[in-house]
Amino acid sequence: MPEYSSTKEAIPGAVLVVDTLDLERISRGLGDGVFTSEDLLYLSRISQVNDQVRAVGCVNPEAKSIAIRRDQERRDGNVHGALHGIPFLVKDTFVTLNQMDTTGGSYALAGARYEFESTITTKLRGAGATIQGKTNLSE
Structure with missing residues (x-):
């Protein structure tokens, strides 16, 4: 996939360089079909470097299936919001109500269950975002 900056710059077979894209270019690229929500998942890069940097505490095991579903919804013309399909x-x-723990960096909270999702998580999901995982804390 290409490093994408406009609707006319798609280069077949090029590599998508996620860390150089801003939200506007990501949104435009998704809308123009230059790349998919699944293409944007950073799962392989996380697995490459996370052992060294430990920035990501957990990856959402549903991230890929959610991205695939977001891509299908986009093809069907059912875009949920400005962040549709963006990981x-x-x-x-x-707090997220899915298969990821919310620990605040404490092993004591592993496996804790919550009744409600955090407001920011609910708003991200409502705008169509894909929650790809959770970042570690410095504690």
Whole structure:
């Protein structure tokens, strides 16, 4: 996939360089079909470097299936919001009601269950975002 900056710059077979894209270019690229939500998942890069940097505490095991679903919704003309299909990592203090723990960096909270999701998580999901995982805390 290409490093994308406009609707006319797609280069077949080029590599998508996620860390050089801003939200506007990501949104435009998704809308123009230059790349997919699944293409944007940073899962392989996380697995490459996370052993050294430990920036990501957990990856959402549903991230790929959610991205695939977002791509299908986009093809069907059902875009949920401005962040539709864009992957995000949230801080581990934000409660998510899925298969990821919310520990705030404490092993004591592993496996804790919550009744409500955090407001920011709900708003991201409502705008169509894909919660890709949770970042570690410095504690």
